[in-house]
Amino acid sequence: xxxxxxxxxxxxxxxxxxxxxxxxxxxxxxxxxxxxxxxxxxxxxxxxxxxxxxxxxxxxxxxxxxxxxxxxxxxxxxxxxxxxxxxxxxxxxxxxxxxxxxxxxxxxxxxxxxxxxxxxxxxxxxxxxxxxxxxxxxxxxxxxxxxxxxxxxxxxxxxxxxxxxxxxxxxxxxxxxxxxxxxxxxxxxxxxxxxxxxxxxxxxxxxxxxxxxxxxxxxxxxxxxxxxxxxxxxxxxxxxxxxxxxxxxxxxxxxxxxxxxxxxxxxxxxxxxxxxxxxxxxxxxxxxxxxxxxxx
Numbered sequence: 361x362x363x364x365x366x367x368x369x370x371x372x373x374x375x376x377x378x379x380x381x382x383x384x385x386x387x388x389x390x391x392x393x394x395x396x397x398x399x400x401x402x403x404x405x406x407x408x409x410x411x412x413x414x415x416x417x418x419x420x421x422x423x424x425x426x427x428x429x430x431x432x433x434x435x436x437x438x439x440x441x442x443x444x445x446x447x448x449x450x451x452x453x454x455x456x457x458x459x460x461x462x463x464x465x466x467x468x469x470x471x472x473x474x475x476x477x478x479x480x481x482x483x484x485x486x487x488x489x490x491x492x493x494x495x496x497x498x499x500x501x502x503x504x505x506x507x508x509x510x511x512x513x514x515x516x517x518x519x520x521x522x523x524x525x526x527x528x529x530x531x532x533x534x535x536x537x538x539x540x541x542x543x544x545x546x547x548x549x550x551x552x553x554x555x556x557x558x559x560x561x562x563x564x565x566x567x568x569x570x571x572x573x574x575x576x577x578x579x580x581x582x583x584x585x586x587x588x589x590x591x592x593x594x595x596x597x598x599x600x601x602x603x604x605x606x607x608x609x610x611x612x613x614x615x616x617x618x619x620x621x622x623x624x625x626x627x628x629x630x631x632x633x634x635x636x637x638x639x640x641x642x643x644x645x646x647x648x649x650x651x652x653x654x655x656x
Contacts, residue, residue: 364613367599373432374424374603377588381421381430381446384414388449392534392542400541404552407545412553413586415450415546419458419554420587420604422446426459429603444523448530451547456523461508466600470567470575471650476508477567484643493635494556496642500563501554559583561627564634566593568644571622575646578611579624591627594618 361367391411395403422443424430431438443455461476468474483503487496496503508514534542554560565579579591590596592607595618599610611618624630634640 367602367610367613370606370609371599371601372429372603374429374605376605377421377424377430377603378442381418381425381442384418384421385446385448388414388546389534392538392545395545396538396542398541403541403545404548407549408552408557410549411449411545412549412551412557413559415550416553416557416559417586417588418446418450419454419550420590422455422458423462423590424588424604425455426462427600427603429601433601440519444526447523447527449546450550451527451531451543452550453520453524453527456517456519457508460514460517460520461512464512466597468650468652469597470646470648472647473512474650474652476511478511478645478647479503479642480507480511484641488641488643490635493641497560497631497635498555500556500560501551504554556631558628558631559587561624561630562587562590562593565591565624565627565630567646568634568640569646570624570630570633570640570644574622577623578618578621579627579630581625581627583627591624594621594623 388411391406391414395406398406425439425443425446428436428439430442440456440459443459447453447455464471465475465477470478472478483496487493531543531546534546562579562583565577567576569575570577576594576597578594581591584591587604589604589607592604592611595602595607595610596604599607602610
């Protein structure tokens with residue numbers, strides 16, 4: 361910032377985010393109507409090939425919204441409720457809990473018992489062969505949802521309760537209107553595409569130590585178009601208040617700070633290397649002791 365103060369002008373809300381996310385939510389509601397009479401094999405096919413991609417993208421929109429980039433820091437409640445709206449096609453309440461823990465991920469990156477993004481000792485010990493690592497990738501949604509309860513349990517917040525009430529109410533409305541198949545389409549898509557799927561390569565690419573001494577990596581491939589530029593991860597951790605749409609501008613302005621850092625070009629290659637490289641696994645994360653910051 362001292363060298364490039366113009367980066368400060370990139371901070372602030374993304375005026376297009378709310379419209380893009382709204383379009384994705386309504387697209388999934390239309391898909392619910394279209395799949396209601398399909399056979400089960402086509403339900404799961406479209407859940408993996410289309411609906412799950414949209415839902416995974418929505419989880420990354422929620423990631424951006426958790427940094428208040430939809431309406432700005434002065435409209436925190438608008439951001440929280442808009443995240444609940446973005447959550448609707450995911451089928452499972454997620455947005456409020458994600459925000460609660462994601463702040464710790466930025467504040468205590470790699471912090472033992474604080475950053476719930478770090479796999480547990482059991483995960484590192486058991487999922488250590490190619491077949492087991494492949495299974496672990498399939499089970500990622502399960503571990504990401506249960507790990508916080510074991511590693512760093514926190515009291516349930518009012519927003520989490522409201523998130524669940526809204527989510528399950530909409531699930532019931534969809535079931536009442538069009539039956540069980542659209543509900544399964546939404547939830548199956550979420551589980552499948554947060555597990556073993558090309559887009560899910562970002563979970564591994566972001567903080568797994570492919571090179572010793574480097575714990576955070578960016579990805580500059582085409583899937584950024586579908587994921588709100590989550591691949592620009594070094595840039596995001598440097599400037600979490602800059603929305604994803606402007607992160608490429610950070611790299612362009614301060615090129616000498618990013619161009620020479622190791623980065624990924626393919627999330628599929630990331631998944632392949634993670635499974636078949638014996639030096640990589642759930643243990644391939646930096647874990648550190650962090651002092652708990654005092655809340656103001």
